[in-house]
Amino acid sequence: MSSDYAVDAVTSDHHAADIDRHVRIYITVFAALMVLTIVTVAISRFHLPVPIAVTVALVVAAIKGSLVACYFMHLISEKKLIYAVLALTVVFFGVLMALPVLSYHDGFWIR
Amino acid sequence: MDIPYTYTVRRDTGLTNGKIVIWLFLASEVMLFGALFASYILIRTGAQTWPRGDTILSVPMATFNTLVLISSSVTMVMAWASLMRHRFSTFRMYMGATILLGLVFLIVKYFEYSEHIHLGEVPSHSNFLAVYFTLTGLHMLHVFGGMMVNLYLWGPGAKLWKTNPTWFTNRVEQSGLFWHFVDLVWIFLFPTLYLL
Numbered sequence: 001m002s003s004d005y006a007v008d009a010v011t012s013d014h015h016a017a018d019i020d021r022h023v024r025i026y027i028t029v030f031a032a033l034m035v036l037t038i039v040t041v042a043i044s045r046f047h048l049p050v051p052i053a054v055t056v057a058l059v060v061a062a063i064k065g066s067l068v069a070c071y072f073m074h075l076i077s078e079k080k081l082i083y084a085v086l087a088l089t090v091v092f093f094g095v096l097m098a099l100p101v102l103s104y105h106d107g108f109w110i111r
Numbered sequence: 112m113d114i115p116y117t118y119t120v121r122r123d124t125g126l127t128n129g130k131i132v133i134w135l136f137l138a139s140e141v142m143l144f145g146a147l148f149a150s151y152i153l154i155r156t157g158a159q160t161w162p163r164g165d166t167i168l169s170v171p172m173a174t175f176n177t178l179v180l181i182s183s184s185v186t187m188v189m190a191w192a193s194l195m196r197h198r199f200s201t202f203r204m205y206m207g208a209t210i211l212l213g214l215v216f217l218i219v220k221y222f223e224y225s226e227h228i229h230l231g232e233v234p235s236h237s238n239f240l241a242v243y244f245t246l247t248g249l250h251m252l253h254v255f256g257g258m259m260v261n262l263y264l265w266g267p268g269a270k271l272w273k274t275n276p277t278w279f280t281n282r283v284e285q286s287g288l289f290w291h292f293v294d295l296v297w298i299f300l301f302p303t304l305y306l307l
Contacts, residue, residue: 015195016196019192019195019196022192023189023192026185026188026189026192027185029185030181030182030185033181034178034181037174037177037178037181037301040301040302040306041170041174041306044165044170044302044306044307050307053306053307054307057302057303057306057307058299058302058303060302061298061299061301061302061303064298065295065298065299068184068291068294068295068298069291069295072184072185072187072188072287072291072294073287073288073291073292079124079125079126080125081124081125081126081131082126082130082131082134085131085134085135085138086134086138088138089138089141089142092142092145093141093142093145096142096145096146096148096149097145097148097149097152099149099153100149100152100153100156101152103153103156103157
């Protein structure tokens with residue numbers, strides 16, 4: 001959808017209305033991101049135990065990141081090829097993140 | 112010979128080449144920052160003790176910078192939306208605001224770095240500071256790079272709007288994708304470095 005916009009930049013009235021709708025969404029997402037940033041800082045003031053603090057901080061960051069990716073980067077309505085590229089990226093990113101976890105469990109692959 | 116599919120879509124992918132390329136580039140960026148995040152986790156979990164970020168770093172400054180970068184993401188997407196509405200002067204205003212907000216981010220970071228360096232808190236001082244300077248330094252380079260591209264699109268690159276508005280709009284969209292990615296990285300850097 002939104003990627004089609006880039007191609008059809010010469011807009012019609014219908015397109016203009018659609019863009020207006022998107023602008024309203026951008027403003028809403030902006031407000032949500034601001035609130036979530038304040039929430040992130042507020043939660044850190046509670047000095048929760050580290051595992052809980054890490055989980056909460058990463059969950060809030062993931063929500064914020066998803067909002068940016070879905071709405072500002074238009075991932076909510078992208079073409080299949082982009083999703084395929086990102087799926088592959090997610091797999092390799094997962095492997096990268098798994099390395100320290102495996103290492104934490106005493107490097108069992110070495111034994 | 113002209114580069115194909117710069118403003119017309121390929122039938123098989125439904126995308127312009129620029130769009131595919133920017134996403135492939137962002138995928139490589141995910142791996143770059145992912146490797147650094149993985150290293151950070153490895154160093155932190157292996158350390159006997161690890162300081163809470165807010166005991167060393169300035170949370171108010173970082174919170175302000177987070178709000179600045181989020182605002183710049185909104186102005187960036189509004190710049191693109193303005194072009195979609197054929198409002199070039201509005202585009203200029205939003206793109207200018209995006210560049211200025213990026214500059215504000217870098218200025219705040221300069222003050223933050225200066226304070227640490229003045230106190231002798233340099234990367235060689237501790238693992239925490241080494242991780243902090245590496246991650247935020249690389250991120251700052253990305254902010255600077257994005258600003259340069261945006262500055263080009265705001266200034267000399269905007270001439271393309273007169274001859275090929277669709278191509279110019281695509282360029283702004285692709286620059287925006289990079290800018291939002293930089294924002295996204297900061298969204299994760301902020302809590303992991305400053306608040307935990």
